[in-house]
Amino acid sequence: MRIDILSIFPEMFAPLNQSIVGKAQEKNIVDFHTHDFRENAANKQRHVDDMPYGGGQGMLLMLQPIFDTIEQIPVSQEKVPRVILMDPAGKRFNQNMAEELSQEEQLIFICGHYEGYDERIKTLVTDEVSLGDFVLTGGEVAATVMIDAIVRLIPGVLGKQASHEDDSFSSGLLEYPQYTRPEEFRGMKVPSVLMSGHHENIRKWRLTESLKKTLERRPDLLEHYEANEEETKILKSLRENGKDVVK
Structure with a gap:
């Protein structure tokens, strides 16, 4: 370009x-x-x-x-x-x-x-x-x-194509929380699901956290977001339990 x-x-x-x-x-x-x-x-x-x-x-x-x-x-x-x-x-x-x-x-x-x-x-x-x-x-x-x-979106600029696909806004949602070493620091621990090695559970956790963050911080993004069946169920649960889940 x-x-x-x-x-x-x-x-x-x-x-x-x-x-x-x-x-x-x-x-x-x-x-x-x-x-x-x-x-x-x-x-x-x-x-x-x-x-x-x-x-x-x-x-x-x-x-x-x-x-x-x-x-x-x-x-x-x-x-x-x-x-x-x-x-x-x-x-x-x-x-x-x-x-x-x-x-x-x-x-x-x-x-x-x-x-x-x-x-x-x-x-x-x-x-x-x-x-x-x-x-x-x-x-x-x-x-x-x-x-x-x-x-940064031009092919070849980032090391991996997936590097920007999970970014906030690329999917229409805010990005899920991420962690790196050490596993525990001053009493703050990495969520156990991320240490489990169970890829499906990790995927579900990340999706839920992404939807939760978007609902908390940028609910306007959800107005035009086309949620699939799984995402719709998660959003329904988050909204029903708003006092416990959504700040």
């Missing part, structure tokens, strides 16, 4: 050179290119923002530097790249979107600053995306989070 990022602060993407995403670059699984669109500013001062027509607070990103920068990016003639505008008013980013975008050959991120964008920039865009219901100084941090979530 090729990922192009438009930003006036390209140095903010240094974390993408570290950890799993950095190793993905070393393996040539993903190829990053940052573009400082200030370099395409048409004025001597290299300004990329201006006051909004009609008045109002703040400054808006101008069209020309962004248009010119995107037109300089090499793109495949066979498949149009997804162009993602980081926008607080955009669609909420989630795991399903990360999985969808991980299938693309090329992604282009536009990261803004100031009060907003000239609305006509959106003629370049295929997706307007928000990280959540809050405002950041700029789009760089949000884009970094999105890229990390997307890249």
